[in-house]
Amino acid sequence: MHARVGHIVAWTSDEPVLVDYPGNPGGPQPARSVVELSPDAITAAIRDGRGVLLSFEDGRPDAPIITGLLQPLPSPEVEVEPDQARIEGVDEALVDGRRVVLEAADEIVLRCGKATIVLRRNGRVVIRGTYVETRSKGVNRVKGGSVEIN
Structure with missing residues (x-):
C-alpha cells in the first residue's frame, strides 16, 4: 500500500491517535508516529481538519504510521476595490427567492x-x-x- 494523506479523527491521552483515510476498508485505525505530536498539535489537527501523511507497516491498511503533519497552505490575500469592500448600511441581501x-x-x-x-x-x-x-x-x-x- 502506498503512502496516503489521511486525518486524525480521535485521540485521548490514554489511547493512540485514530486516523482515517480515503479507501480505508476497516474504519479509523490506531496509528503510530515517527514525528513528535504534542497534545496541542493533535487537537489542532482534529479541529482544523489538517491532513497527516501516512505510511503503512508492511503495506497493511490496518497498520498506519504517521510520517508527517501537513502544514496549512498560506491564504493568498485578495485585492478588493474600495467600492466593493462593504456597502455601508446594508445588513441584508435580497435575492430572487429561488437560489443563491x-x-x-x-x-x-x-x-x-x-x-x-x-x-x-x-x-x-x-x-x-x-x-x-x-x-x-x-x-x-x-x-x-x-x-x-x-
Whole structure:
C-alpha cells in the first residue's frame, strides 16, 4: 500500500491517535508516529481538519504510521476595490427567492457568534457550535464511509 494523506479523527491521552483515510476498508485505525505530536498539535489537527501523511507497516491498511503533519497552505490575500469592500448600511441581501450560489476557490466560512460552518475545496464540511440540532419531518439520514457517534 502506498503512502496516503489521511486525518486524525480521535485521540485521548490514554489511547493512540485514530486516523482515517480515503479507501480505508476497516474504519479509523490506531496509528503510530515517527514525528513528535504534542497534545496541542493533535487537537489542532482534529479541529482544523489538517491532513497527516501516512505510511503503512508492511503495506497493511490496518497498520498506519504517521510520517508527517501537513502544514496549512498560506491564504493568498485578495485585492478588493474600495467600492466593493462593504456597502455601508446594508445588513441584508435580497435575492430572487429561488437560489443563491456562493462560490470560492478554497473555502467559504459562515460565522455568527460561536457558530461556524466551513466548506472546503476538498469536500470537507465542518460544522461547529455550542449546540447543533437537526430536524426533519421525513427521514433524517446520516451517510458516510464510516459514521461515528460520540
